[in-house]
Amino acid sequence: MRMQKLAAPYIIWMAVFTIAPLLLVAFYAFSAYDAAGNLYFTLQGFRSIFSTESTVALDFLGLSSIWHVDLQVPIYINVFAKSLSLALVSTLICLVAGYPAAYILAQRSKAKKGSSFLLFLFVLPMWMNALLRTYAWLALLEPNGIINSFIGIFGLGPVQFLYNDFGIGLGMVYNYLPFMVLPIHSVLLKIDRSVVEAAEDLGANKKQTFLKVIFPLSLPGIFSGINMVFMPAMTTFLIPDLLGGGRYLLIGNAIERQFMVSRDYTVGSALSILLLVFVLASMRVLTKYEEDNAGGGVLG
Amino acid sequence: MFNSLKKSPSIKSQDAANGKKGQLADSTGSSHIIELIDICKSYGDTKVLDDITFYIRNNEFITLLGPSGCGKTTTLRILAGFEQPDSGSVTFEDNDLLVVPPYLRKVNTVFQRYALFPHLDVKDNIAFGLKLQKLPASEIASRVDQALKMVDLKGYENRWVDQLSGGQMQRIAIARAIVNKPQVLLLDEPLGALDLKMRKEMQIELKQMQQSLGITFVYVTHDQEEALTMSDTIIVMKQGRIQQIGTPTDIYNEPRNAFVADFIGESNILPGRMTQDFEVDFCGHSFVCVDPRFEQEEVDVVIRPEDIQIVSSEGKALRGVVSSIVFKGVHYEMNVDTDNFSFMVHSTDPVDPGTTVGLHFDPDEIHVMAKSDFSPDRILTISDHENDEISHEEVTW
Amino acid sequence: MKKLLKNGYMFLIFAFLYAPVVVLIIFSFNDAKSRAVWGGFTLDWYRKLFQNSDILSALRVTLIIALLSALISTFVAAITCLGLQSMKRRLRGVIMQVTYIPNVSPDLVTGISLMLLFFFIGLKTGFPTLLMAHIAFNIPYAILSISPKFKQLDKNIYEAALDLGCKPHQAIIKVILPEIMPGIVTALILTFTLSIDDFVISYFTAGNQISTLAITIYSMARKSVNPQINALSALMFVTVLILLIIVNIRSGKDSKVKVGTRGGDK
Numbered sequence: 001m002r003m004q005k006l007a008a009p010y011i012i013w014m015a016v017f018t019i020a021p022l023l024l025v026a027f028y029a030f031s032a033y034d035a036a037g038n039l040y041f042t043l044q045g046f047r048s049i050f051s052t053e054s055t056v057a058l059d060f061l062g063l064s065s066i067w068h069v070d071l072q073v074p075i076y077i078n079v080f081a082k083s084l085s086l087a088l089v090s091t092l093i094c095l096v097a098g099y100p101a102a103y104i105l106a107q108r109s110k111a112k113k114g115s116s117f118l119l120f121l122f123v124l125p126m127w128m129n130a131l132l133r134t135y136a137w138l139a140l141l142e143p144n145g146i147i148n149s150f151i152g153i154f155g156l157g158p159v160q161f162l163y164n165d166f167g168i169g170l171g172m173v174y175n176y177l178p179f180m181v182l183p184i185h186s187v188l189l190k191i192d193r194s195v196v197e198a199a200e201d202l203g204a205n206k207k208q209t210f211l212k213v214i215f216p217l218s219l220p221g222i223f224s225g226i227n228m229v230f231m232p233a234m235t236t237f238l239i240p241d242l243l244g245g246g247r248y249l250l251i252g253n254a255i256e257r258q259f260m261v262s263r264d265y266t267v268g269s270a271l272s273i274l275l276l277v278f279v280l281a282s283m284r285v286l287t288k289y290e291e292d293n294a295g296g297g298v299l300g
Numbered sequence: 301m302f303n304s305l306k307k308s309p310s311i312k313s314q315d316a317a318n319g320k321k322g323q324l325a326d327s328t329g330s331s332h333i334i335e336l337i338d339i340c341k342s343y344g345d346t347k348v349l350d351d352i353t354f355y356i357r358n359n360e361f362i363t364l365l366g367p368s369g370c371g372k373t374t375t376l377r378i379l380a381g382f383e384q385p386d387s388g389s390v391t392f393e394d395n396d397l398l399v400v401p402p403y404l405r406k407v408n409t410v411f412q413r414y415a416l417f418p419h420l421d422v423k424d425n426i427a428f429g430l431k432l433q434k435l436p437a438s439e440i441a442s443r444v445d446q447a448l449k450m451v452d453l454k455g456y457e458n459r460w461v462d463q464l465s466g467g468q469m470q471r472i473a474i475a476r477a478i479v480n481k482p483q484v485l486l487l488d489e490p491l492g493a494l495d496l497k498m499r500k501e502m503q504i505e506l507k508q509m510q511q512s513l514g515i516t517f518v519y520v521t522h523d524q525e526e527a528l529t530m531s532d533t534i535i536v537m538k539q540g541r542i543q544q545i546g547t548p549t550d551i552y553n554e555p556r557n558a559f560v561a562d563f564i565g566e567s568n569i570l571p572g573r574m575t576q577d578f579e580v581d582f583c584g585h586s587f588v589c590v591d592p593r594f595e596q597e598e599v600d601v602v603i604r605p606e607d608i609q610i611v612s613s614e615g616k617a618l619r620g621v622v623s624s625i626v627f628k629g630v631h632y633e634m635n636v637d638t639d640n641f642s643f644m645v646h647s648t649d650p651v652d653p654g655t656t657v658g659l660h661f662d663p664d665e666i667h668v669m670a671k672s673d674f675s676p677d678r679i680l681t682i683s684d685h686e687n688d689e690i691s692h693e694e695v696t697w
Numbered sequence: 698m699k700k701l702l703k704n705g706y707m708f709l710i711f712a713f714l715y716a717p718v719v720v721l722i723i724f725s726f727n728d729a730k731s732r733a734v735w736g737g738f739t740l741d742w743y744r745k746l747f748q749n750s751d752i753l754s755a756l757r758v759t760l761i762i763a764l765l766s767a768l769i770s771t772f773v774a775a776i777t778c779l780g781l782q783s784m785k786r787r788l789r790g791v792i793m794q795v796t797y798i799p800n801v802s803p804d805l806v807t808g809i810s811l812m813l814l815f816f817f818i819g820l821k822t823g824f825p826t827l828l829m830a831h832i833a834f835n836i837p838y839a840i841l842s843i844s845p846k847f848k849q850l851d852k853n854i855y856e857a858a859l860d861l862g863c864k865p866h867q868a869i870i871k872v873i874l875p876e877i878m879p880g881i882v883t884a885l886i887l888t889f890t891l892s893i894d895d896f897v898i899s900y901f902t903a904g905n906q907i908s909t910l911a912i913t914i915y916s917m918a919r920k921s922v923n924p925q926i927n928a929l930s931a932l933m934f935v936t937v938l939i940l941l942i943i944v945n946i947r948s949g950k951d952s953k954v955k956v957g958t959r960g961g962d963k
Contacts, residue, residue, distance in 0.1 A: 003779055003780050003782065003783040004780050004783050004784050005780060006776045006777065006779050006780030007776075007777045007779075007780025007781050007784060007792070008780070009773065009776070009777075010773055010774075010776070010777035010780075010792075010836070011792065013773070013833075013836070014792070014795055014796065016814075017811070017814070017829065017832075017833040018795055018796075018798050018799060018833070019795065019798075020814060021807075021810030021811050021813060021814040022798070022802075022806075022810050024810060024813045024814055024817055025806070025809065025810045025813060028813055097710070100706060101706070101707065101710045104703050104706065104707055105707075118707075120945060121711070122711075122714070124938070124941065125714050125715075125718075129894040129895065129896050129911060129937075130896070130897075131896040131911055131914060131915055131918075132718075132721075132914070132930050132933060132934055133717065133718070135721070135914065135918050135926065135930060136717030136718050136720065136721040136930070137717050138918065139717070139720060139721060139724060139733075139927070140716070140717055140720060142733070144731070144733055145733050146720060146733045148733070149733040149734065174713065174714075174717070177710075177713075177714070178714070231803060232803065232804075234803075235803035235804075235805045235806070236805075237805055237897075238896070238897070238915075241919070242918060242919070246919070252805055255805060255809065256805070259809055259812065259901070260900075260901075265813065265816075268809065269809075269813070272805075272806055272809055272810075275803075275806070276802065276803070276806050279803060280802075283801070380856070380860060381859070381860075382856050382859070401859070401864075402856070402859040402860055403859045403860070403861075403862050403863055403864055403865075403868075404862075405860075407860075408860055408861065409856070409857065409860045411853045411856070411857055412853075413851060413853060415851055415853035415854045415856070415857040416854075416857075417854055417857070417858075417872055417875075418854075418876065419872075419875035419876060419878075428858070428861050428871075429861035429862050432861065432862040432863060432867070433862060476857075476861070477860075477861075480861065480862070
């Protein structure tokens with residue numbers, strides 16, 4: 001009995017609903033409709049993205065506001081740079097805040113032998129949809145929200161948390177922190193106790209053991225954590241949309257608007273292709289690092 | 301007595317082997333429940349069965365014996381219907397078996413790893429086949445009961461499969477198969493996962509079961525001792541070819557080539573030369589033997605370690621020095637180095653290492669075989685071609 | 698001291714993770730329209746929620762889509778896994794690679810690419826496109842839930858069933874299906890949950906005529922402060938939470954059974 005045939009419907013489905021749609025994005029990036037409704041080949045989409053007709057000061061990692069470097073670039077390039085800088089900073093914050101959490105969780109899990117309820121609690125928000133999680137922050141951060149009411153008691157504020165880099169960054173860190181913690185936690189959990197004991201036996205103190213043994217061994221987890229935080233942070237449209245109050249443009253909601261507001265599929269697709277290529281390329285690089293480190297580092 | 305082994309053994313060779321001992325007079329074919337003729341099978345470029353031809357007599361315990369990758373399991377799977385040969389024919393009571401799907405064959409299989417259904421309890425596992433036959437519940441119950449009694453596991457009806465030990469699972473797997481009253485039971489290394497003691501017990505039980513059921517057992521194993529203990533007929537296979545078919549005594553006493561000699565029990569295999577009938581030269585001496593001349597002068601000589609007697613060195617042609625001695629429980633295993641060859645000798649009387657001794661063997665204990673691919677001086681060339689690991693992982697189903 | 702530091706740190710992290718959700722749920726019972734000032738306990742917002750016809754129709758759409766997409770994608774996944782089993786390893790590898798694509802590419806891109814597909818073939822966005830989109834993103838998860846069960850499966854049991862007299866389709870129903878059942882149930886719950894939970898892909902493929910709960914929350918949230926959103930979010934949060942706990946307990950149980958088996962062996 002040959003059962004391969006049973007997979008055939010799915011293979012067709014996959015061709016139509018996984019491969020074809022992605023090819024269509026590439027296709028629409030290079031085509032547009034003329035007045036008669038016929039498709040024609042065009043580079044208009046990419047041209048308008050890289051158009052230098054209207055330019056703004058590049059804002060990458062505070063280049064224009066903090067260091068007062070005035071570099072004029074096309075608007076979309078700036079949106080891209082701004083998305084990239086926010087994604088990078090959020091990823092960094094997730095790493096710095098998440099590593100200790102992962103470390104403590106791993107210690108707890110090891111002591112308890114097996115999965116801990118604490119870990120489950122930690123992972124849970126990851127499964128909640130970003131819309132609800134992001135919406136929840138609105139109530140907290142509003143000018144007349146809870147936090148401002150609270151600090152108002154001490155005569156402070158109101159502080160503008162929303163509609164700026166802080167609000168968006170906070171939204172990103174909040175949404176993606178578990179994505180950083182989880183892979184680091186699982187790598188830390190796998191580190192053989194005897195490796196740590198060997199380091200101590202050979203005369204390393206706690207700090208040296210961490211820096212020379214544990215941290216290098218946890219690098220694969222860090223890389224995959226970075227991967228899992230950076231990608232959604234770079235492509236989100238919900239967070240800038242909700243926490244940016246409609247005034248804040250990142251690459252994600254820029255694309256969303258091209259499709260849902262301006263209905264310019266050509267520019268939208270061109271932007272999507274650029275974003276996808278960028279994201280997949282950076283993922284590839286990170287995965288490569290991850291593999292290299294996994295190959296050289298973790299025993300067994 | 302033996303002519304040189306042809307590349308493709310045929311039914312004739314089996315008749316010769318069996319007929320010689322006079323155990324099987326009948327050769328009309330009516331008592332042959334299964335016949336395989338010229339079966340070939342390849343996986344990709346690997347030939348796993350090369351011209352396999354043999355028959356299975358009614359109510360015999362026949363064993364396919366060989367190292368892993370010799371094609372024994374594939375042969376069994378062809379009988380069960382899980383594999384189709386590339387060419388050749390298989391008949392069951394003179395009807396073509398290859399066109400019958402596995403679920404209609406009157407054979408049942410005991411799988412190597414039991415393959416019990418984990419979602420069913422012991423009772424339902426055994427009743428599985430009977431329920432498919434839509435037998436009345438009362439009959440199913442009594443036959444399940446009987447089968448459990450047979451495998452000595454009464455009272456285990458409602459246990460779950462994962463609550464059983466390996467040996468118990470094995471018994472249930474056997475019960476599940478025999479409850480259907482198959483005409484032929486196929487057993488694929490059924491004792492492979494058990495420990496030594498359990499294996500010995502089960503060997504005896506299986507043999508008794510076969511006799512009391514009065515059905516044909518086709519047994520696959522790589523354990524030569526198991527094969528010798530249980531079988532009526534042994535088929536020794538290697539690299540997809542049949543090397544020898546015969547009774548356990550035949551195979552042990554008259555191995556047809558160096559591979560069989562080496563695989564079945566321990567043996568001293570040494571190159572010899574035969575220039576006339578009933579005389580063979582090896583180790584620089586001439587010995588009287590019971591075999592007539594072969595076509596070629598070059599031959600292999602097999603002497604079993606227990607057939608060699610250690611005697612005083614005085615006056616003996618073959619002398620050597622005991623180089624090592626190991627106690628093996630019942631006997632001592634000694635190595636005796638002569639000028640040309642190091643003999644392995646089994647004896648109940650220990651001799652101190654360093655002692656010079658004489659070696660003696662009777663003419664009928666010298667087995668002379670024609671040279672084959674497996675002769676010691678050619679052994680390297682075959683292991684080059686060896687392709688033992690044929691994975692059954694990619695089973696198509 | 699060190700322990701205190703650690704516990705304090707974990708407390709802060711968990712407060713950060715859960716505070717917004719807890720606040721949201723608390724304020725869904727707030728008898729004042731403000732999102733900051735407590736005006737007493739009320740169930741008004743829930744009552745209003747269940748009288749809001751927009752929300753009720755969105756709820757219906759959400760549930761129907763979730764149920765249908767869970768059933769269809771699990772069914773397709775089970776059939777597919779069965780087929781993949783008897784496939785050459787390399788081909789199976791390629792198919793699994795492509796299956797992972799929707800999981801690794803950003804939701805945004807998956808959403809717009811499906812929208813472009815429907816636009817290109819001239820399908821007006823609405824219930825059918827929404828359903829197809831949900832099936833599309835659910836199938837990979839269903840396959841990932843079911844295929845490990847096939848890996849654990851002893852392939853000989855299928856042959857054993859044939860050997861004992863099952864026809865091939867009987868063997869699948871009587872032997873294979875019971876073995877992979879835990880995977881199928883997990884797949885059903887997981888895909889149902891993911892479908893309810895999805896916003897981004899629905900947003901691009903639902904069109905103007907119909908709306909899921911998530912889309913409704915999104916458009917309400919952009920417009921004005923409305924504590925009904927809190928109530929709705931709280932309900933969705935609790936629903937998804939319960940479903941996830943079930944999935945987790947199930948997968949936990951599965952692994953426990955195996956551990957127990959090994960323990961019982963001695």
